[in-house]
Amino acid sequence: MPDQIDLQLAQRLIDEHSTLPGAMLPILHAIQEQFSYVPAEVVPLIADSLNFSRAEVAGVLSYYHFFRQQAPAKHVLQICRAEACQSMGSEALAAHARALLDSSSADVTLEPVYCLGQCGCAPAILLDEQLYGRVTAERLAELINRRTS
Ligand code: FES
Structure with a gap:
């Protein structure tokens, strides 16, 4: 509740x-x-x-996508879906994140964001307000594990 x-x-x-x-x-x-x-x-x-x-x-x-209408989970993972990040694979990264989170008990809300001002380091993510650039699927898994365990 x-x-x-x-x-x-x-x-x-x-x-x-x-x-x-x-x-x-x-x-x-x-x-x-x-x-x-x-x-x-x-x-x-x-x-x-x-x-x-x-x-x-x-x-x-x-x-406005930015506003949440539901309470978020304990951790919030935002993956940039704007142009530069999309061209560097952020859609696949988001799909990977979704699959990873669906198969785990990690308490994480996954959200899209549209440009984190880190286009030169695409794909970029925010995990609990912490910014990361050039994130691969492996690094994403590592970051989620480290943050949620
Ligand atoms: S497009 Fe992703 S940080 Fe700018």
């Missing part, structure tokens, strides 16, 4: 950012930074505070 979301804290974060221009994105970033994702319970608070419909907030949430 997921942890109870502190809605007062969420409302405080919303209030702190609600006067910024284009407040929706700063609010969503602040919420995700605090809770690691944007809980469904917070969507009505954002909608009410900004005078948007819940559907509009949900639309923004689903448009």
Whole structure:
């Protein structure tokens, strides 16, 4: 069962950012930074505070891949899927990661990201906020093992 979301804290974060221009994105970033994702319970608070419909907030949430709508696992593996990394095999690397994670009990959320600013070191990944470049399938397995065991 997921942890109870502190809605007062969420409302405080919303209030702190609600006067910024284009407040929706700063609010969503602040919420995700605090809770690691944007809980469904917070969507009505954002909608009410900004005078948007819940559907509009949900639309923004689903448009941007960056925002999680589910709580992530203990570890987060992000594999860059943008052009430079794709040309260096990031799709195959992501498929390898998926197979690896499916066959293990490692508590890892696998997510795509779109450019980590490391195009010269493609394919690039972030594992628990740590950046790695020129990642091969073998190195990926080693990094996941080291991080999760
Ligand atoms: S395209 Fe992957 S780091 Fe830029």
